[in-house]
Amino acid sequence: MAWTWFHRLASPPHIYRVAGRLTPWLAWPAAALIVAGLIGGLVLAPPDYQQGDGYRIIYVHAPSAWMSLLVYSTMAVAAAIGLIWRMKVAHAVAASCAPIGASFTFAALVTGSLWGAPMWGTYWQWDPRLTSELILLFLYFGYMGLRSAFDDVQRADRVSAVLAVVGVVNVPIIHYSVTWWNSLHQAPSVMRLGEPTMPPSMLVPLLMMLLGFTLFFGALLLVRVRGEVLSRERTASWIREALQP
Amino acid sequence: MSNSGAIGQDPAARVRAHETSAARTRNGGESSVSALTAARLILARDLKLAFRKRSQLVQPLAFFAIVTTLFPLGVSPELSRLRPMAAGVVWAAALLSSLLALELLFRDDAQDGTLEQYALSGRSLTWLLAAKTAAHWLLTGLPLALMAPLAGMALGAPPAAVPGIIASVAVGTVALSLIGSIGAGLTLGIRRSGALLSLLTLPLEIPVLIFGARATELAIGGAAYGVPLQLLAALAVLGLTLAPLAASAAVRINLE
Amino acid sequence: MSAFLDMGGYAAYVWPSYAVTLAVIALNIVWAQRLLKRSRKEALRRLTIGGTEA
Numbered sequence: 201m202a203w204t205w206f207h208r209l210a211s212p213p214h215i216y217r218v219a220g221r222l223t224p225w226l227a228w229p230a231a232a233l234i235v236a237g238l239i240g241g242l243v244l245a246p247p248d249y250q251q252g253d254g255y256r257i258i259y260v261h262a263p264s265a266w267m268s269l270l271v272y273s274t275m276a277v278a279a280a281i282g283l284i285w286r287m288k289v290a291h292a293v294a295a296s297c298a299p300i301g302a303s304f305t306f307a308a309l310v311t312g313s314l315w316g317a318p319m320w321g322t323y324w325q326w327d328p329r330l331t332s333e334l335i336l337l338f339l340y341f342g343y344m345g346l347r348s349a350f351d352d353v354q355r356a357d358r359v360s361a362v363l364a365v366v367g368v369v370n371v372p373i374i375h376y377s378v379t380w381w382n383s384l385h386q387a388p389s390v391m392r393l394g395e396p397t398m399p400p401s402m403l404v405p406l407l408m409m410l411l412g413f414t415l416f417f418g419a420l421l422l423v424r425v426r427g428e429v430l431s432r433e434r435t436a437s438w439i440r441e442a443l444q445p
Numbered sequence: 446m447s448n449s450g451a452i453g454q455d456p457a458a459r460v461r462a463h464e465t466s467a468a469r470t471r472n473g474g475e476s477s478v479s480a481l482t483a484a485r486l487i488l489a490r491d492l493k494l495a496f497r498k499r500s501q502l503v504q505p506l507a508f509f510a511i512v513t514t515l516f517p518l519g520v521s522p523e524l525s526r527l528r529p530m531a532a533g534v535v536w537a538a539a540l541l542s543s544l545l546a547l548e549l550l551f552r553d554d555a556q557d558g559t560l561e562q563y564a565l566s567g568r569s570l571t572w573l574l575a576a577k578t579a580a581h582w583l584l585t586g587l588p589l590a591l592m593a594p595l596a597g598m599a600l601g602a603p604p605a606a607v608p609g610i611i612a613s614v615a616v617g618t619v620a621l622s623l624i625g626s627i628g629a630g631l632t633l634g635i636r637r638s639g640a641l642l643s644l645l646t647l648p649l650e651i652p653v654l655i656f657g658a659r660a661t662e663l664a665i666g667g668a669a670y671g672v673p674l675q676l677l678a679a680l681a682v683l684g685l686t687l688a689p690l691a692a693s694a695a696v697r698i699n700l701e
Numbered sequence: 702m703s704a705f706l707d708m709g710g711y712a713a714y715v716w717p718s719y720a721v722t723l724a725v726i727a728l729n730i731v732w733a734q735r736l737l738k739r740s741r742k743e744a745l746r747r748l749t750i751g752g753t754e755a
Contacts, residue, residue: 234726242719243705253709260722283694300729307725311718318714338648345644349635358698359631363645366627366691370649373680377652384659416726423733427740439744 210287212429213438219422226419233412240405248402257315259405263413264308265329268336269371271301271417275343276368279361288432289425291357294364295347296424300417302340308333328382332375339367353432483568484576491580494553501549505542505585506592512538513596528601532662535596536654539589539614540621544643546585547625550577551696555633561700570693578626578689586618593661602665609664616677617657623684624649630695653680 241259248255275297282290312330317323324330346363350356398406433439478486495502516534517527527534554560554577563573593614594607602610628646632638656677663670708715 238719247709252711254711254714256708256711256715257718260718264722264725299732303725303729307722310721314714314718318711335648335651338644342641342645342648345641346631349632349638349641355634355698355701359695362627362691362695362698363631366649366687369687370652373652374648377655377676381655381659416729420729420733423737427733427737430737430740430744433744440748443741443745443748 210285210289212289212433213442215289215292216426216429216438216442219426223419223422226415226422230412230415230419233408233415237405237409237412240401240408245402245405246399251319254315254318257311259409261308261311261315262406263409264304264311265333266410267304267413267417268301268308268333270414271297271304272336272339272364272371273368274417274421275301276364279364282357283361283365288357289429291361292425292428292432293421294361295357295428296421298340298344298347300420300424302337302344304413305333305337305340309337326382328379331382332378335374335378336371339371343367478568480569480572483566484572487563487573487576488580491577492583495580495584502584502588505546506588508545509538509542509589509592509596512541513599517600524601528665531597531600531602531665532658534600535593535610535614535661536617536658538596539593539618539657540647540650540654542589543585543618543621543625544646546581547629547642547646548639550581550626550629551633552629555700560633560696564697564700570697571689574626574630574692574696575685575689578622578692581626582619582622586622587615589618590615597661597665603667605667606661606665609670610661613657613660613664613670613674613677616674616681617653617660620653620677620681620684621650623681623688624653626692627688627695630692630699633696633699653677656680 237259241256245256247253275294278290278293278297281287282294309330312327312333313323316325316327316330343360343363347356347360350359430439513534516530520526520530551560551574554563564570566573590611594602594610597606597610598604625646627649628642631645632642635641656673660670660673660677663673706712706716
């Protein structure tokens with residue numbers, strides 16, 4: 201019984217239809233949360249004890265960094281499912297994740313460097329979190345580069361899936377070693393707030409942004425997966441029906 | 446690359462011959478060639494073949510020497526200025542040299558069909574690739590570990606640091622060969638894969654670089670380097686258990 | 702209002718950060734939609750060329 205549900209979920213025409221219908225249910229709440237978070241973070245939250253208004257970058261930096269890791273994990277899980285159960289849809293999800301993750305990793309790097317700049321006096325420091333994000337960006341590029349090196353989509357799917365799984369095992373190791381490396385040289389991390397604990401007026405907009413970005417990721421995935429599924433399907437029978445507007 | 450000699454001498458062919466005879470025995474029973482024996486045969490084969498092209502063996506080492514030389518030329522001839530960066534330079538050069546030799550890890554065997562034979566042989570491809578990776582380390586990593594103290598001393602390291610440098614680079618290059626084998630397996634069918642191979646492999650090797658350079662740096666400074674060396678060894682062991690598996694998955698996909 | 706825009710002196714860091722992030726969000730929306738549109742067009746083209754393909 202549960203197996204037929206799972207099997208149906210995996211079928212491309214089903215995914216195409218369901219994804220299309222679900223998208224607004226994720227997209228609009230995402231938009232609302234992000235707007236609310238922006239207002240809360242920029243206007244309503246009080247200035248920080250140490251960093252004044254400069255800390256407000258956290259409302260875009262933290263969600264971006266969160267996205268960079270969330271998306272990579274999703275990509276790896278989808279890749280593993282695609283490898284183990286040979287589900288085309290899972291591979292489509294993994295393929296869709298990469299550009300999203302890479303772009304938010306880039307955003308995390310830029311916002312992180314801008315956040316530290318007034319404190320550091322330079323636009324870049326080998327801060328452990330920024331260094332980890334940079335390496336993550338390289339991992340994304342490697343994944344996308346490997347995919348594009350194959351003409352055959354099936355092979356691209358499966359080879360890059362192995363890379364994604366290897367990468368996800370490595371991410372915690374990389375993070376640990378970079379933190380360890382940084383601590384040896386006692387460089388202070390400035391991306392921390394002066395407040396001992398975050399008051400709700402600061403915390404709530406942050407949570408809204410985190411949730412809003414997550415839902416946004418879901419909506420983006422739904423749109424992209426539909427396109428990926430279409431381009432992977434050769435037999436046209438369901439496509440003809442699905443594409444009649 | 447010249448094909449191996451007479452069928453009777455070629456270990457790969459002997460593995461295949463053993464396999465067909467084993468197939469005639471009762472299935473599921475003991476085969477006459479265990480995975481370990483097959484691995485040993487392949488290790489011997491790879492080493493033998495590599496020694497036929499000695500010039501190719503030397504290239505990664507020459508590359509290592511040249512890269513090391515770039516730094517004094519680019520920075521300063523003063524050893525006092527070089528010594529603080531000696532560990533990092535040695536390790537960066539080692540990573541790049543190890544990469545150089547990676548392309549050849551599977552390529553020749555993929556081209557002449559040997560790799561496919563391994564995959565079809567019924568023997569665990571994981572073990573066979575582990576054997577090839579071991580050969581790669583013996584041919585690249587170990588020589589690098591022996592050369593590294595020379596590079597270190599050229600950059601200002603004291604002679605007392607030699608054992609520590611050898612130990613750290615030897616253990617680290619094991620991990621590098623293993624991680625590299627994954628990259629080589631992934632890019633098997635891709636032409637001119639050099640840049641992509643580097644892009645894939647180097648980020649994964651960064652923890653090795655961090656712990657290895659730290660161990661080497663401590664050794665150069667005369668301090669105890671046990672902690673980072675153990676972390677390095679842990680990475681090598683992790684690589685030993687996981688990398689051949691991932692590499693064989695990648696190779697199988699690419700051979701389909 | 703100008704105090705808001707000034708962001709306590711951090712304006713040069715805060716506003717570009719928000720701009721970049723919102724640009725990335727917008728870029729993702731456009732990119733995803735464009736990809737879907739292209740896939741649909743491709744699929745329709747394959748349909749008109751020849752029924753079910755191998």
